Amino acid sequence: MTISAPASGAAQGMTVVARTQGQMVRRRFFRHRAALVGMLAFGGVVLLAFTSIGIGPIPGWWDKSYLTTGSLVNQGRPTLSVVPQFLGGEGIRFGEHPFGQDNIGIDYFALTMRGAQQSITVAFIVAIVATTVGTLAGAFAGYFRKLTESVIMRLTDVMITIPILIIAAIVGRTFGDSGIVILAVCIGLVTWPTLGRLVRGEFLSLREKEFVEAARAVGSSAGRIIFRHVLPNTIGVIIVSATLAVANAVLLESALSFLGVGVQPPDVSLGQLIDTYRSAMTTRPWLFWWPGVFIIAIALSINFIGDGLRDAFDPRQTRVRA
Amino acid sequence: MRNSPNEILHVEDLTVEFPTDDGVVHAVRGVSYTLHEGEVLGIVGESGSGKSVTSLAVMGLLPRGARVRGKIVYRGEDVLKLSARRRRALRGGKIGMIFQDPMTALNPVHTIGDQLAEAVLAHGLVPYKQALARAKEMLDLVGIPQAEARLRSYPHEFSGGMRQRAMIAMAVINSPDVIIADEPTTALDVTVQAQILEKLLEVKDAVNAAIVLITHDLGVVAGTAHRVLVMYAGKPVEIGDTDTVFYRPRMPYTAGLLGSMPSLETSGGRLRPIGGAPPSLINLPSGCPFSPRCPLADDTCTAEEPGLAEAGEGGHLAACHHWREVAAAPDPTALFRTESEAV
Ligand SMILES: Nc1ncnc2c1ncn2[C@@H]1O[C@H](COP(=O)(O)OP(=O)(O)O)[C@@H](O)[C@H]1O
Ligand code: SF4
Ligand SMILES: [Mg+2]
Numbered sequence A: 001m002t003i004s005a006p007a008s009g010a011a012q013g014m015t016v017v018a019r020t021q022g023q024m025v026r027r028r029f030f031r032h033r034a035a036l037v038g039m040l041a042f043g044g045v046v047l048l049a050f051t052s053i054g055i056g057p058i059p060g061w062w063d064k065s066y067l068t069t070g071s072l073v074n075q076g077r078p079t080l081s082v083v084p085q086f087l088g089g090e091g092i093r094f095g096e097h098p099f100g101q102d103n104i105g106i107d108y109f110a111l112t113m114r115g116a117q118q119s120i121t122v123a124f125i126v127a128i129v130a131t132t133v134g135t136l137a138g139a140f141a142g143y144f145r146k147l148t149e150s151v152i153m154r155l156t157d158v159m160i161t162i163p164i165l166i167i168a169a170i171v172g173r174t175f176g177d178s179g180i181v182i183l184a185v186c187i188g189l190v191t192w193p194t195l196g197r198l199v200r201g202e203f204l205s206l207r208e209k210e211f212v213e214a215a216r217a218v219g220s221s222a223g224r225i226i227f228r229h230v231l232p233n234t235i236g237v238i239i240v241s242a243t244l245a246v247a248n249a250v251l252l253e254s255a256l257s258f259l260g261v262g263v264q265p266p267d268v269s270l271g272q273l274i275d276t277y278r279s280a281m282t283t284r285p286w287l288f289w290w291p292g293v294f295i296i297a298i299a300l301s302i303n304f305i306g307d308g309l310r311d312a313f314d315p316r317q318t319r320v321r322a
Numbered sequence B: 001m002r003n004s005p006n007e008i009l010h011v012e013d014l015t016v017e018f019p020t021d022d023g024v025v026h027a028v029r030g031v032s033y034t035l036h037e038g039e040v041l042g043i044v045g046e047s048g049s050g051k052s053v054t055s056l057a058v059m060g061l062l063p064r065g066a067r068v069r070g071k072i073v074y075r076g077e078d079v080l081k082l083s084a085r086r087r088r089a090l091r092g093g094k095i096g097m098i099f100q101d102p103m104t105a106l107n108p109v110h111t112i113g114d115q116l117a118e119a120v121l122a123h124g125l126v127p128y129k130q131a132l133a134r135a136k137e138m139l140d141l142v143g144i145p146q147a148e149a150r151l152r153s154y155p156h157e158f159s160g161g162m163r164q165r166a167m168i169a170m171a172v173i174n175s176p177d178v179i180i181a182d183e184p185t186t187a188l189d190v191t192v193q194a195q196i197l198e199k200l201l202e203v204k205d206a207v208n209a210a211i212v213l214i215t216h217d218l219g220v221v222a223g224t225a226h227r228v229l230v231m232y233a234g235k236p237v238e239i240g241d242t243d244t245v246f247y248r249p250r251m252p253y254t255a256g257l258l259g260s261m262p263s264l265e266t267s268g269g270r271l272r273p274i275g276g277a278p279p280s281l282i283n284l285p286s287g288c289p290f291s292p293r294c295p296l297a298d299d300t301c302t303a304e305e306p307g308l309a310e311a312g313e314g315g316h317l318a319a320c321h322h323w324r325e326v327a328a329a330p331d332p333t334a335l336f337r338t339e340s341e342a343v
Helices: A005-010 A023-030 A033-052 A109-143 A146-161 A164-178 A180-191 A193-206 A212-218 A222-258 A272-278 A286-313 B053-061 B084-088 B112-121 B128-141 B158-170 B191-208 B218-222 B242-247 B252-259 B299-303 B324-327 B332-336
Strands: B007-018 B023-036 B042-043 B067-074 B094-097 B180-181 B211-214 B227-232 B235-241 B309-312 B315-320
Touching: A005 B112, A023 A180, A033 A109, A033 A286, A109 A193, A109 A222, A109 A272, A109 A286, A109 B211, A146 A193, A146 B067, A164 A180, A164 A222, A164 B235, A180 A222, A193 A222, A212 A222, A212 B094, A222 A272, A222 A286, A222 B112, A272 A286, A272 B211, B007 B211, B023 B053, B023 B211, B023 B227, B023 B235, B042 B053, B042 B218, B053 B067, B053 B094, B053 B180, B053 B211, B094 B158, B112 B128, B112 B158, B128 B158, B158 B180, B158 B242, B180 B191, B191 B211, B211 B218, B218 B242, B227 B242, B227 B252, B235 B242, B235 B252, B252 B332, B309 B324
Parallel strands: B042 B211, B042 B227, B094 B180, B180 B211
Antiparallel strands: B007 B023, B007 B067, B227 B235, B235 B315, B309 B315
């Protein structure tokens, strides 16, 4: 009769989606190969970056610091080798300085790991701030309409027309010296409009739904309707956008640092390393490539995760693809 | 009679207009009714006659931009003059509403228990556990088996009938005085319609409420309503005790509705649907809005719109210039003879 387990309900098509939304999303996500690879890759990078050199006072398993210099070994060339001996290589080994050393002898693996830590941290703070502000602004604009909407939407119009890099560069120049947290919060505060518009769009269509009217009919206040009835229905859009916001923030931070207005020395970020060593491209290319590889790996893997989430949350997709 | 002590809800000369790009929609044009304690008032009429808009106006749920005039008096207070906060306290507190389609009226992402508890939490600081316990009580009341386990189900895991039971539970969870049920059985399978209607009446008695039962189906009000209000083109055209209206209709439109009812014996077993369609609510015809479809229409009808006037005992009112002719007809539903019959 009506006591249908999710499995038996799968045959009925449409009803399945609303059904155990969480379960369906999870199943679809884990069947999305690119997303899985992305998640493993990103998880690997995070793990590597944070365990190798440790976080703050907590030491990691890598014995060299990104702050201490050492004597140059082999002109600072990378000692990492991944080609086995039987294929004519030097065998698989990490060596003394796997990523090489910079010009004053700092271990480049440690530096790159520190850069990755900072880039990831900045990216997450930016995404969290932008998502929170964007969600709130979009929700209020979409639900209340009228003056609230006009004000918020004009604000996003202005912010969207000015290239984000320019706003961010100004922010970076002003707050770059105050540490990465403040820098990241400021970038978050100027990058929310994209998400805000998406959320507003969702609210515009959801507010017309009968369940919203029903919620009003039981006497729920506007606040409860927004946060308890409508917002949970937009969670898919928000999660997907937040994920992509992380990827964008990684790139934005790199661009800012590349322009010299992001994370300031002596601290490092991936973008800043690239900026510092782009002139070494021909003589010591590894100083340019290592941070580059990590930026690409982080941005790509998060984008894959975002793609997977988007497909997983897509309500039109009622069936799990094989 | 107007101010009898057991009067809960009194709607007087309610008008609702929607300004649109095509012109002003005159959705409700002067509806008045009184609801007494424990009473079931049926509101019937074809789709588009303004039944839902009338009840949304009472609930205060009309979209912004709607122009509302008249009086809606709940226990002596004109709710149109209340503050937004007081108004919200009435909604779901003293006046509960049941929607037509429980599938769309329930939030797909929350469990039934959460949604019922939410209706309690919206009205006061109660621990969630307590609200959930109340939700379980309500599910028991509306006859959902294994209520405890069902609290954790999602709306899509319920059948249509169970969903509507849950909607009923949600409407009465704060023990309202008035339940407005807008086509509560229309979206349901015919086989469960009667059960749900019966349950609704049972629950109404259990919480001691009165009901405004809105439907386009006279069959639904036949066995349930004490009194019936018939609406046409935004206006009440006949009102009276259910039996009186059913057996002694005084307005051709009511007679037409009765004739198009499959089960009523007075129709002689024949279905006689009313030809034509309701008028546009932006450009109403002059005179009686029913005149384009009325077999009794004459020049008087198109010249002047009839008002509600006494047409029988016990507060039986009808809006028709020729109600006496309707009264004189041995079978008023036969006024709407089909062409084959007329020959
Ligand atoms: N928000 C609105 N804007 C414009 N017209 C509306 C609106 N809501 C309802 N109407 C119109 O009001 C009339 C009455 O609608 P309604 O009360 O829903 O009829 P019903 O008797 O079927 O419940 C219909 O013609 C409908 O098109
Ligand atoms: S007033 Fe005239 S047109 Fe209107 S219902 Fe009566 S007889 Fe028909
Ligand atoms: Mg309706």
